[in-house]
Amino acid sequence: MSDQTVFIDDYVVSISELNKSFGANHVLRGIDLEVQRGEVVCIIGPSGSGKSTLLRCVNMLEKPSSGRIVVLGRELTHIDCDIDEARTKIGMVFQQFNLFPHMTALENVCIAQRKVLKRNSAVAEDIGRSLLQRVGLGEKADAYPGQLSGGQQQRVAIARALAMNPDVMLFDEATSALDPELVGEVLQVMRSLADDGMTMLVVTHEMGFASNVASRVVFMDGGVIVEQGPPSQVISAPREERTRTFLANVLNH
Amino acid sequence: MAISKRKRAMYTRYAVYAISIAALVAMVLFVDWGKLSNAMFRWNIVKEQFPDIFTKAAKNTVIFTILGFAGGLSLGLIFALMRLSTIRPYRWLAATYIEIFRGIPLVVTLLILGFGIPIATGWQWPNAYMQGAVPLALVASAYMAETIRAGIEAVPKGQMEAARSLGMSYPRAMGTIVIPQALRIIVPPLTNEFVLLIKDTSLISVLGVTDATKDLARFGRDGVNSTANATPLMVAGLVYLAMTLPLTQLVAWMERRAKAAGK
Numbered sequence: 001m002s003d004q005t006v007f008i009d010d011y012v013v014s015i016s017e018l019n020k021s022f023g024a025n026h027v028l029r030g031i032d033l034e035v036q037r038g039e040v041v042c043i044i045g046p047s048g049s050g051k052s053t054l055l056r057c058v059n060m061l062e063k064p065s066s067g068r069i070v071v072l073g074r075e076l077t078h079i080d081c082d083i084d085e086a087r088t089k090i091g092m093v094f095q096q097f098n099l100f101p102h103m104t105a106l107e108n109v110c111i112a113q114r115k116v117l118k119r120n121s122a123v124a125e126d127i128g129r130s131l132l133q134r135v136g137l138g139e140k141a142d143a144y145p146g147q148l149s150g151g152q153q154q155r156v157a158i159a160r161a162l163a164m165n166p167d168v169m170l171f172d173e174a175t176s177a178l179d180p181e182l183v184g185e186v187l188q189v190m191r192s193l194a195d196d197g198m199t200m201l202v203v204t205h206e207m208g209f210a211s212n213v214a215s216r217v218v219f220m221d222g223g224v225i226v227e228q229g230p231p232s233q234v235i236s237a238p239r240e241e242r243t244r245t246f247l248a249n250v251l252n253h
Numbered sequence: 254m255a256i257s258k259r260k261r262a263m264y265t266r267y268a269v270y271a272i273s274i275a276a277l278v279a280m281v282l283f284v285d286w287g288k289l290s291n292a293m294f295r296w297n298i299v300k301e302q303f304p305d306i307f308t309k310a311a312k313n314t315v316i317f318t319i320l321g322f323a324g325g326l327s328l329g330l331i332f333a334l335m336r337l338s339t340i341r342p343y344r345w346l347a348a349t350y351i352e353i354f355r356g357i358p359l360v361v362t363l364l365i366l367g368f369g370i371p372i373a374t375g376w377q378w379p380n381a382y383m384q385g386a387v388p389l390a391l392v393a394s395a396y397m398a399e400t401i402r403a404g405i406e407a408v409p410k411g412q413m414e415a416a417r418s419l420g421m422s423y424p425r426a427m428g429t430i431v432i433p434q435a436l437r438i439i440v441p442p443l444t445n446e447f448v449l450l451i452k453d454t455s456l457i458s459v460l461g462v463t464d465a466t467k468d469l470a471r472f473g474r475d476g477v478n479s480t481a482n483a484t485p486l487m488v489a490g491l492v493y494l495a496m497t498l499p500l501t502q503l504v505a506w507m508e509r510r511a512k513a514a515g516k
Binding site for chain 2 (some may be wrong): 059061085087088090091092094096098099101108111112115116118131160161164219234
């Protein structure tokens with residue numbers, strides 16, 4: 001830890017002056033965002049607006065070009081930060097599920113518990129089974145990812161992230177790769193997580209989910225946060241022209 | 254001439270069959286089989302090759318192959334990981350090594366390392382097996398590094414990201430998530446590599462060998478010298494085939510299976 005600054009406040013995630021460039025492409029342009037414990041923040045916006053990059057910066061899968069990211073009191077952008085340790089408290093769910101195809105559903109949920117948290121196999125397995133139960137897949141513990149539908153795979157991926165007892169969950173377009181009829185089962189699991197008080201950052205195109213579940217909606221465009229607020233404001237009565245255009249395109253097609 | 258495409262294809266097919274059969278018949282009729290078998294396949298000489306061809310020669314070929322493969326695989330894995338490193342000097346070092354050892358013929362490498370280094374430094378190889386197997390392993394590792402790297406790169410990037418997002422360090426994610434998947438991809442090409450190594454061990458005899466460390470090819474060559482007949486080389490060739498054919502069939506089977514699974 002040494003001289004690493006520890007911030008004691010209510011924010012689970014605190015981002016300030018965040019910039020990210022890929023070569024000449026300036027993707028994030030000075031993002032400031034704070035997320036409080038128990039908040040469900042939905043990030044919406046057109047593709048290429050930087051919302052996925054922002055989310056991936058929160059657990060440092062993308063390295064910010066500049067700016068400061070503090071998660072759970074740890075300054076991830078500080079040179080002394082143990083990023084592996086910090087990530088155990090930040091769950092992430094990907095668009096492509098990214099389950100480990102050479103392991104069963106249960107092994108997927110147990111592997112990091114054993115290798116990272118050093119839980120013994122029996123404990124890890126108990127936790128793994130109860131989490132699979134929680135996402136409605138208790139019967140599928142021994143199935144390989146290739147034998148599961150997209151919706152089932154994504155629910156296993158959520159269980160895998162929850163197995164680390166994260167304090168915050170990141171969802172990167174978790175339902176975008178799913179067939180339409182499988183979207184509901186995944187959203188339902190996400191919703192029950194929100195109901196249980198999990199702090200969540202959700203990049204999504206599901207306006208219904210954002211309207212009903214989000215405590216705050218953040219609209220991004222061109223690498224900046226254009227406007228944010230409760231869904232009743234941002235989705236139902238947007239102030240900014242860009243937000244209105246985007247919503248008109250999304251909702252009326 | 255008005256002949257349709259399909260008719261032409263049909264006549265061409267008949268012609269190829271006819272020519273092949275004619276060639277076969279001509280071979281049977283006109284080759285002097287007695288003379289040929291007398292020079293290349295004499296039963297009494299064939300029998301003389303046993304059991305030494307198995308207990309000494311084939312055994313040494315297998316020992317050289319396994320030492321070369323094991324050494325090549327472990328070194329190859331290290332060079333593959335260096336090639337994929339974000340640290341540039343590692344990448345440069347690995348790339349240079351791979352280019353050098355893939356660019357020089359194995360015989361030259363064998364001679365440089367087997368003879369040149371001892372002459373230049375006064376250092377002696379501890380035994381003849383190491384003298385042959387180490388250069389073989391170094392060359393094999395250069396080829397295997399590229400195979401392994403391709404296998405690792407074929408594992409989707411999301412696998413590494415998912416593992417890292419669960420708090421695994423880079424080496425742990427590589428070891429538990431990426432490399433096990435890469436291994437499945439590279440088993441067929443690595444088996445091919447093994448077959449190439451079996452054959453490449455025949456070059457080790459340029460280093461000069463004792464009776465105890467003779468490999469199959471050298472055994473056959475020495476047999477030719479002592480019997481003034483090509484039979485020992487033919488037998489050696491058959492023993493090579495007995496080792497390589499099952500492996501190439503195995504690779505073909507694995508590739509068919511992988512193709513079926515990919516559908």
